[in-house]
């Protein structure tokens with residue numbers, strides 16, 4: 001198994017190129033016409049659910065070195081270590097300042113965030129990443145399909161929501177990983193698993209968090225909902241013909257993962273607030289549930305079956 005590692009020493013030695021990049025950016029901003037320079041600013045996305053998704057949430061520790069730093073309706077997970085931190089997901093563009101404030105209110109520094117990762121490249125999970133990368137100087141890594149979207153800030157054909165997906169600030173530098181390769185920041189090891197279907201690049205993340213000798217296997221499982229624009233059919237399309245087989249592959253992956261704690265990009269999809277008190281972050285007994293990933297996959301399969309039946313003009317099974 002190949003691994004990708006970010007070590008503190010390597011990050012420190014990157015300070016010069018980062019400084020040069022910002023200097024270049026400043027020069028370009030001066031030289032470019034105003035609309036392009038202004039497009040660097042994070043503009044809030046207005047959508048029907050955006051305000052509800054972006055409701056503030058006090059950050060809290062889930063277990064060991066793993067913290068919720070997302071909003072009340074959108075996941076963002078911080079995995080800390082003395083040699084740098086990993087952040088998974090950046091919410092909406094307007095979530096970025098809330099995520100940053102959550103990280104800092106826990107006593108961590110943005111510049112110690114060394115690696116930013118993503119579940120899938122829709123505006124509500126990747127929209128804040130450009131700003132969070134600027135605030136931290138972190139490396140951003142994504143699956144090849146998601147990386148192409150994040151580099152442009154525009155979804156790509158193949159996305160079932162292509163024609164309705166909001167654009168967002170493009171991420172300046174996005175490296176790609178290979179699924180199942182371990183990514184490391186100091187002692188932290190996270191593994192990306194392919195769970196495509198909701199988008200072709202959907203990624204589920206796993207890692208182990210320990211509190212003393214009590215270690216738990218975390219799964220940050222990507223969205224599995226068969227949501228699409230009206231012009232996309234899961235049963236018949238030319239842009240993502242393998243979508244149903246991809247979903248099935250993802251369900252099988254989710255069902256086989258070692259899964260003590262399931263967390264999802266939309267916390268309601270895994271009933272997070274039934275398991276953790278949103279007011280004080282108190283962890284309930286239900287946080288650990290070894291069957292949660294299997295149930296999540298099974299319910300996603302039922303939703304896809306219902307969607308397929310509807311497209312074929314049959315009653316929901």
Ligand SMILES: [Zn+2]
Pocket residue numbers: 120122198223
């Ligand atoms: Zn999505």
